[in-house]
Amino acid sequence: MNDRNIIEIDRVTRKFGEFTALDDVSLQIREGEFFSLLGPSGCGKTTLLRQIGGFDDPTSGAIRIDGQNMTGVPANRRPTNMVFQSYAIFPHLTVAQNVAYGLRKLRLDRQERDRRVKEALAQVDMAHLGARRSNEISGGQRQRVALARALIMRPKVLLLDEPLSALDKKLREQMQVELRHLQRQVGITFILVTHDQEEALTMSDRIAVMFGGKIAQCDRPEEIYQHPRNRVVAEFIGGMNFLQAAMLRESDDMIEVDVAGFGRAEVRKPAGVTYNGSTLANGGLTIGARPERMTLVFDGDGGHNRVVEGTVVEASYYGDMTYYSIAIGSLEKPIVVSMRNTIGRRSLAAGEKVQVGWGPESLVPLL
């Protein structure tokens, strides 16, 4: 991976009649990175991918690939290749013929072509299935064929449109690892469209979270998870408690807040934001707290300097984890705190008194 931008999306808008699928989107994708477009269905992520691939044109704005303006360049002349959501395996051709499909234009001799096809199939562990008819292979194998067929073209950018959504959970997790591995190996920029936040978090170098045709946040997975910019992003990725807070003081990159039910803390300010006291006037700001960023203190555990008293309302058992709903005196709604079920930790029953341990690093101010 380097810092050169392979794709530059410059103020792209796409309207379908009255509906705006993409709303003034700008985005840079770096050469060699694994980039994900994450969002719920209808957020515009697939539309954006299809714009990059050349299957659809922007209403306004431009897309550049490797410095070249792609406006008016059809899909067959773009240095991108796509793995379709349905895989689009040609049913009248064999596996090997599918993979070789795009090589016709290169006018390779037969040997060279066969060698490349073999190589591409081996890359996705399908070397032994080249002669199969394409309706005789499983879903996971179809996905591999689609990958090999695209990668053999040696594209500058590989586009993947929800490639794992048709697979079952086990296979999906396995393919996530393999895809990531493959991407490292070939070093091509991958752009993945997905609605699965876990998939995006585990696979990507960077993620753009999209809502309503706009990019809500674009950052590394840890940043997106730990510091979601607003409530929509926070809710879409993992669970989060939302707390009301009043702002007491603002400095260059920190703010001091008074969080309802918890107390005072100094927390990191969202990048590029200046409150100028405005949130003081209109009723405070929202603070997010991930369930695993707080601890439960009971049976005489100690050593936490910041705790609030609470009562267990409900427990949801997940095997390795348990999620507890905890009522805190002054709060209307209980908050959720997770606990790893490690050795020596017992389960809590509803009604038990418990202390919730927290610190400034538990809290994220949201826009």
Next chain:
Amino acid sequence: MKIRPLGIYALLYLVFLYLPVLFLPIFSFNDSAIVAFPLKGFTTRWYENLWSNEAMQGALWNSLEVGIATSVISTVLGICGARALTRYRFPGKGGIAALIMLPLVLPEIIVAISLLVVLLQLGFSLSLFSVILGHILMCVPFSIAVLSSSFEGFERSLEEASLDLGEGPAMTFFRVTLPMVAPGILSSLLITFTISLDEFIVAFFLSGTEPTLPVYIWSQLRFPSRLPDVLALGSLLLVASFFLLSVAEIMRRRAARRAGASSTGGFL
């Protein structure tokens, strides 16, 4: 296997559908010029008569000419129509589709006389050409119905994948679209040919002095002595139709399977 009352009904229904038609071949081998029971004995002489019947052979050639022209042109028009209707959205689509499919439900005589009037008014004389014009009109809806089943299951992403892999629209058509729908096209050709071969009313009104086979048969029905010949000819026509339609059905199913659709769709 459990036998249901409905199953028996279904079988009887099939018998009802087929039995009447089966009397044609039965009597065509009957050694009597009078078409009536009891049967008099086996003969192939009515079939032999057909060999020397020049008028019949003329009608046969006329029918083939009309059938081939009709099937090719109506399939081409059917491809345009089916493709546009299954793949694209455009204003007025419902109305256009209804209009194109209208001949399916319109009484044939209306189609026949309206064409007759217009052609004569425009100063055309009736000929095989006018029959072809009428047959195309009637065959296009069937062609569209047959082709739709292979176009409908046809995923758009297949063509996009081809573009994505570097082929332009023309090569995409030849490498992906055509091979996928070829059986459907063949099926449409066979079915429209068969319809044209068997069609009577439009041919009756528009054929002028050049009869097609059904028109020839009609003209012979007036002469009781010619009936056995007509029966032999009719039987051959039935066998030919049955054969063509079987091939068409096999092709249509293959097309539907290629496109990934279920094969039970039928013609409608």
Next chain:
Amino acid sequence: MVAMSGGTLAARAEGLWARLSRNESARGLALVSPTFLYALLLLVAPILVIIAFSFWTQDYLTIDRTATLANYREAWSDPLYRTLMFRSLGVSAVVTAITVLLAYPMAYYLSFHGGQRKALWLFLITIPFWTSYLLRVFAWKIILGYNGVVNASLMELGILAQPMEFLLYNVNAVVITLAHAWAPFAILPIFVSLEKIDRSLLEAATDLGDGPLRRFLRITLPLSLPGVVAAALIVFIPTVGDYVTPRLVGGKDGLMIANMIQVQFGKANDWPLGAALAVSTMVIVTAASLAFALLVRQLGTRFR
């Protein structure tokens, strides 16, 4: 200079084409236009001409193009035409009722018990409908004739001493023949609508306490009604205008309106009157069909 302007013109045309070919609606319209234009030119235009003709008058060999309703007056008041029209409608209505009633159980069997052989059954049912209509009608002439299959069999069995003469050349023969000829047309739409019924709806009805008959009346039948309506119309509309069957097996008393239309365009050579009869038929058939469809929809909403 000329070359240059030619060049820009070509470029502009190319740009326009590129824009058109990327616009979905335009591509769809362009693609459908040959087929559409064909139907417009050879179906709509001729029918409009027929309508025009129906307001004109035949004056020996020429046509008097003064607009008049005389043809319609004659078509609607002459008892002969009226009889033929009513007979056509009556025959078609009866034929429609018979075919739909016979077809429903068949379609039901196919859809619910067709199993692996569904496609084969469908094929067997559709085959006769593609084969020559003329020959199928002709077959009935053989069956119902004086020395035909029915008479011969019954005499052979000793049930009859003399052949029955009333089998052929009357309205009954027309009804039987038409009901046979159009049977496959009725099955397919009903079958399609039955296929569309989500089977879990039936399980839900059973789960909620309906027996098989109740379930059929409350779920299957109402949901397949659109298919029944389609089947009825597909049979009714073309049979009203049928020419071959009445001519071949109908005799004098079995003739229908299409035969009269043919006479006007043929022997009688009164095109405007023929056109008026044809247009009247179309209008009446359309009105009857719409009324029927509306009626069924009304009934459908009343019984739930």
